[in-house]
Ligand SMILES: *[C@@H]1O[C@H](CO)[C@@H](O)[C@H](O)[C@H]1NC(C)=O
């Protein structure tokens with residue numbers, strides 16, 4: 001299990017502002033109890049694999065090859081890292097197109113172009129898909145589309161230009177503030193992992209009575225998986241778990257989750273009774289290796305960075321296809337080169353395993369789980385693995401719609417609410433399905449902004465508006481959780 005990393009240095013000025021009688025100083029080691037001996041609802045025998053079924057969904061537009069996924073291949077050290085070199089992947093000339101998939105045969109053609117490595121698909125729903133046309137492929141794909149009479153809109157005509165403009169350096173005032181604040185985190189920029197981790201540690205140091213940080217495991221490349229907890233220590237509190245950054249390139253997600261953390265930690269005393277009566281757990285970057293890789297090498301990397309098998313040049317598992325409820329079913333690939341590779345078995349990846357172990361062994365009474373992704377503006381509840389819903393889906397739908405309403409009232413963004421398989425397409429092995437199967441009632445995958453204008457390359461000016469309206473949604477969730 002993770003090591004205890006609570007800092008002992010106190011900053012008297014800050015802590016003195018937080019000595020309200022509501023807040024108990026918890027003895028170190030007592031505030032993150034595990035429930036080891038408690039029997040979990042998790043049903044191991046549910047981990048059977050469904051056969052991979054042919055379907056016409058977006059996520060199926062990948063080259064499927066039969067899995068040779070066997071445990072003994074797990075530990076073989078892999079080549080290819082050096083071969084990849086250190087140069088940044090250049091998306092000059094790459095474009096983003098919005099393509100209607102309602103016409104017969106369009107998905108088949110997209111699948112073919114994908115196998116020829118000319119395109120990749122980003123977000124999509126049942127009628128549209130955003131298609132990345134790779135550099136140098138624009139002429140050929142244009143020819144195919146025109147031959148097949150497929151219509152499309154060019155949304156981004158030079159992706160690299162967008163990438164270059166996305167995350168500009170902070171201005172001098174901000175840098176000055178950064179230096180005075182004690183941490184470097186802002187919501188005016190997408191920050192590197194180190195800034196995020198130092199920010200979490202800073203809060204634990206500054207507000208030791210309510211904030212603590214625990215490393216719940218390590219990523220494949222050895223980075224910490226840091227969970228921050230905010231709690232007034234009341235043993236009857238319900239708990240909410242929030243994570244971000246399962247998919248590396250969805251930068252708005254860790255930015256939003258850290259915004260929540262900042263808001264709740266810095267203003268705890270003034271927060272609503274609903275907020276104070278909840279034990280908050282945050283894992284802002286589930287996939288730190290992938291996240292760093294998107295900053296250093298490939299802005300559009302999605303998976304983690306664990307190599308697949310020897311002799312294959314492909315890296316990474318889609319962590320959101322690696323969770324152990326109905327693992328291996330629809331909308332996940334057995335091909336390690338696929339963007340939606342499910343891994344060699346359920347929880348084959350250290351990141352998904354650490355997260356699941358933490359949730360299973362924590363004594364916290366988790367009543368809600370939110371996992372933040374981008375993009376598309378959806379509030380999705382289980383199930384993801386197939387077009388089915390849990391028995392309490394009406395409760396989830398009501399809460400989801402109330403959250404969506406609060407978001408729209410606050411910032412104007414319109415979120416669609418529904419089950420992930422029903423509203424989008426089946427995708428098995430998601431974290432939300434697994435957490436729901438643990439008995440956590442309000443489980444949602446949130447697809448943040450936008451709806452495809454910038455896609456993953458959302459300019460930094462969007463961070464605060466997106467995070468602020470999302471926080472309004474979180475307040476609604478907290479009110480439902482405290483009513484349980
Ligand atoms: C556990 O899985 C078995 C086999 O799939 C199934 O028969 C049983 O109903 C499941 N139990 C629960 C509580 O889901």
Ligand SMILES: *[C@@H]1O[C@H](CO)[C@@H](O)[C@H](O)[C@H]1NC(C)=O
Nearest residue numbers: 124125126127128416451452
């Ligand atoms: C699907 O995506 C298109 C284009 O982004 C959008 O206009 C449409 O409303 C979406 N459909 C649903 C059901 O969300």
Ligand SMILES: *[C@@H]1O[C@H](CO)[C@@H](O)[C@H](O)[C@H]1NC(C)=O
Nearest residue numbers: 116118135136137138139140
């Ligand atoms: C585009 O098509 C031409 C002619 O069919 C072919 O020679 C070329 O390799 C193709 N380019 C790509 C990037 O596939």
Ligand SMILES: *[C@@H]1O[C@H](CO)[C@@H](O)[C@H](O)[C@H]1NC(C)=O
Nearest residue numbers: 105144145146147148149150
């Ligand atoms: C595309 O449209 C043209 C003219 O509308 C038609 O002649 C042609 O057969 C169509 N091609 C396909 C593949 O549908």
Ligand SMILES: *[C@@H]1O[C@H](CO)[C@@H](O)[C@H](O)[C@H]1NC(C)=O
Nearest residue numbers: 236237238365366367441484
């Ligand atoms: C956990 O919360 C649920 C409501 O979500 C409640 O029914 C249950 O009694 C709580 N369990 C404990 C041990 O507090």
Ligand SMILES: [Zn+2]
Nearest residue numbers: 247250373374
């Ligand atoms: Zn995602």
